[in-house]
Amino acid sequence: MGDERSDGGHDGFDDWYVQAFPQVRGALALAIGDADLAEEAAAEAFTRALVSWRKVHALDSPTGWVYATALNHVRSTLRRLRLERRHQQRLRAGPRSYQPPPEPExxxxxxxxxxxxxxxxxxxxxxxxxxxxxxxxxxxxxxxxxxxxxxxxxxxxxxxxxxxxxxxxxxx
The missing domain is CATH 1.10.10.10 (Winged helix-like DNA-binding domain superfamily/Winged helix DNA-binding domain)
Incomplete structure (x- = not known):
């Protein structure tokens, strides 16, 4: 058992996570103006980094990868929220508020x-x-x-x- 890793091949992840997570979360909160969404996005990005740690660890900037992944998560979340909001507005407005476009001649x-x-x-x-x-x-x-x-x-x-x-x- 002397050669087996207890971390499943995630050497260095824990130390990097402890150091980088607060910085990433803080930068995201400042960039997007929502601390809760920043926390969620950072957690999601670090989870994805852990899953792909061998690939991410080999990058020039694992932290840059996490920022990009977190910002993509934020964009997806905001896009989904906008769609949900529009759907809710349509539901509240009732079925008569929707007017299909006129048929072409x-x-x-x-x-x-x-x-x-x-x-x-x-x-x-x-x-x-x-x-x-x-x-x-x-x-x-x-x-x-x-x-x-x-x-x-x-x-x-x-x-x-x-x-x-x-x-x-x-x-x-």
Whole structure:
């Protein structure tokens, strides 16, 4: 038993934790303005550091890793709280407060259906899913310039199709 470690391979963690935890917790509390959330985030980050101690210990700055991990935990927690708050507000407002967006005109849907498949995809991602051009490019696996050009051509083609539809309606 002389060679076995009693700490399960976590050499140095305890000493580092005792030294670094108060500093990390204090810096987080100052940065985010919430001592309780700072305590929670620091504890979570140090727990993750313990689980991955061999990897974390080998880093140039284990404490920097813990700060980054703790700040990511704070961001996730705040994002979750915002979503919960919005959900609670919707519940309190009742079912009538939600108004779905109006359906697009059938003529517009018909015009979009006439576009080539990749162009339809770009239009749907940009204008229905409300993704940025960069996000559309990432989803489609093309450059942002290709997306911009495709959307420009789509808008031009849609205007042409819709104008033709209006002309047809006038001549009836």
């Amino acid at each position: 059938p003529a517009l849907w018909r015009a979009v259906a006439e576009l080539p498949p990749r162009t339809r995809e770009a239009v749907a991602l940009r204008y229905v899913a409300d993704l940025s051009e960069a996000q559309v490019a990432a989803v489609m696996g093309v450059s942002a310039g290709t997306v911009a050009a495709t959307l420009h051509q789509a808008r031009r083609r849609l205007a042409q199709i819709l104008a033709d539809d209006v002309d047809k309606e006038r001549t009836r």
